[in-house]
Amino acid sequence: MKQFEANFDGLVGPTHNYAGLSFGNVASYSNAAQASNPKAAAKQGLQKAKALADLGMVQGVLAPQERPDLYTLRRIGFSGSDAEIIQKAAVQAPALLNACCSASSMWTANAATVSPSADTRDGKVHFTPANLVDKFHRSIEPLTTGNILKSTFNNERYFHHHSHLPEHSYFGDEGAANHTRLCHDYGEAGVELFVYGQSATNPNTPKPTKFPARQTLEASQAVARLHQLEDESCVFMQQNPDVIDQGVFHNDVISVGNQNVLFYHEQAFLDTDAKFAEIRQKMNGDVHFIKVATDQVSINDAVKSYLFNTQIITLPNGEMAIIAPTDCQENPAVFAYLNELLTLNTPIKQVKYFDVKQSMQNGGGPACLRLRVAMNENEIAAVNQNTLMNDALFTRLNLWVDKHYRDQLTVNDLADPQLIIESRTALDELTQILKLGSVYQFQK
Numbered sequence: 065m066k067q068f069e070a071n072f073d074g075l076v077g078p079t080h081n082y083a084g085l086s087f088g089n090v091a092s093y094s095n096a097a098q099a100s101n102p103k104a105a106a107k108q109g110l111q112k113a114k115a116l117a118d119l120g121m122v123q124g125v126l127a128p129q130e131r132p133d134l135y136t137l138r139r140i141g142f143s144g145s146d147a148e149i150i151q152k153a154a155v156q157a158p159a160l161l162n163a164c165c166s167a168s169s170m171w172t173a174n175a176a177t178v179s180p181s182a183d184t185r186d187g188k189v190h191f192t193p194a195n196l197v198d199k200f201h202r203s204i205e206p207l208t209t210g211n212i213l214k215s216t217f218n219n220e221r222y223f224h225h226h227s228h229l230p231e232h233s234y235f236g237d238e239g240a241a242n243h244t245r246l247c248h249d250y251g252e253a254g255v256e257l258f259v260y261g262q263s264a265t266n267p268n269t270p271k272p273t274k275f276p277a278r279q280t281l282e283a284s285q286a287v288a289r290l291h292q293l294e295d296e297s298c299v300f301m302q303q304n305p306d307v308i309d310q311g312v313f314h315n316d317v318i319s320v321g322n323q324n325v326l327f328y329h330e331q332a333f334l335d336t337d338a339k340f341a342e343i344r345q346k347m348n349g350d351v352h353f354i355k356v357a358t359d360q361v362s363i364n365d366a367v368k369s370y371l372f373n374t375q376i377i378t379l380p381n382g383e384m385a386i387i388a389p390t391d392c393q394e395n396p397a398v399f400a401y402l403n404e405l406l407t408l409n410t411p412i413k414q415v416k417y418f419d420v421k422q423s424m425q426n427g428g429g430p431a432c433l434r435l436r437v438a439m440n441e442n443e444i445a446a447v448n449q450n451t452l453m454n455d456a457l458f459t460r461l462n463l464w465v466d467k468h469y470r471d472q473l474t475v476n477d478l479a480d481p482q483l484i485i486e487s488r489t490a491l492d493e494l495t496q497i498l499k500l501g502s503v504y505q506f507q508k
């Protein structure tokens with residue numbers, strides 16, 4: 065049976081804005097309070113998704129979340145009509161209103177951790193929504209994420225959905241941003257590489273000192289247990305705390321894998337040699353570790369350009385390509401490195417650049433925008449087919465964005481009570497386009 069790795073990109077929501085909500089994420093902090101362009105942001109995302117579909121990849125979309133999140137604002141004590149709640153929050157607690165308006169669910173690498181059926185004991189594809197407890201604006205995502213995943217992968221014969229992990233710092237979980245699956249063929253059992261920032265229960269292990277380590281070892285181990293993975297197919301590796309302190313807030317800002325390739329910066333991990341030996345032994349066969357040295361690309365350039373927040377994809381002809389943000393073209397050291405990479409004898413033969421600047425300005429590159437789901441033909445046939453990208457869906461979603469999205473949004477606009485009406489109208493229509501059923505609270 066044929067095997068594929070599908071990418072499910074998050075649709076950018078109508079409230080896309082820059083509110084400086086993510087301490088430790090350099091781009092989010094440095095672009096705080098800039099005006100955003102929701103329509104352009106959504107279209108940049110659609111262009112990338114469509115281009116991958118046109119390359120012959122299986123490409124899907126995941127719906128965004130309802131924002132402003134009135135339910136959370138009510139939960140924290142704001143009352144009255146929708147307009148009154150927004151108006152009171154804007155005056156009394158503007159930072160909390162901003163958090164409840166974030167379109168951060170667009171970065172679906174943080175939606176969940178996914179283990180393909182080839183790796184799991186029950187032979188199903190497993191999903192655990194990330195609890196994202198480190199950031200308040202993201203901690204309000206997992207319930208709706210679970211609803212959207214269940215409506216997108218809506219067949220119990222093939223898909224096993226778990227609840228998110230307990231909402232406590234012991235179990236800080238950021239989903240697939242800290243999880244890479246290495247394998248020889250997508251349909252064969254692979255090695256699931258869990259990269260954590262700190263151990264929450266062991267005070268003697270290294271930790272960053274300036275910025276938070278969002279992913280814990282305890283969360284990664286819990287996901288591996290839930291997903292019924294064998295010990296022989298898991299590797300738990302610690303991210304270098306020094307790079308977290310330089311703005312590498314997720315592992316996918318410093319390394320990316322695909323099949324038997326791991327592309328990484330030499331400073332990415334702790335205990336690299338021993339852990340790579342473990343990966344080699346568990347992989348039973350060739351693994352290409354493509355190391356980028358600090359004198360080729362500094363951590364600062366990697367964080368600015370998102371060299372490692374690229375997608376490595378296997379094209380239908382078997383060659384690998386890198387999907388990179390145009391920011392990599394604009395950074396001389398990174399552009400020179402990528403040109404050189406193509407001359408080295410690695411499986412990566414092409415680089416394709418995409419303008420995703422609206423997302424980049426909040427610290428989200430091409431890889432943040434997608435959730436990978438490796439599936440066989442039967443599993444793909446069991447996916448909600450209305451979420452799969454093709455010419456018709458691309459046209460339909462562009463028209464939908466044109467109809468509902470604002471050209472520009474500032475943080476001050478988040479107090480406009482009209483925004484919730486626009487957002488709900490847009491999302492209601494989207495659930496009909498994607499035939500998701502009632503995934504949002506306002507639809508229940």
Ligand SMILES: N=C(N)NCCC[C@H](NC(=O)CCC(=O)O)C(=O)O
Nearest residue numbers: 083084085086089092173241314432
């Ligand atoms: N690396 C991966 N996989 N994802 C990137 C997530 C970016 C996101 N930015 C934000 O949430 C910024 C929102 C704001 O500041 O308005 C975050 O920090 O969680």
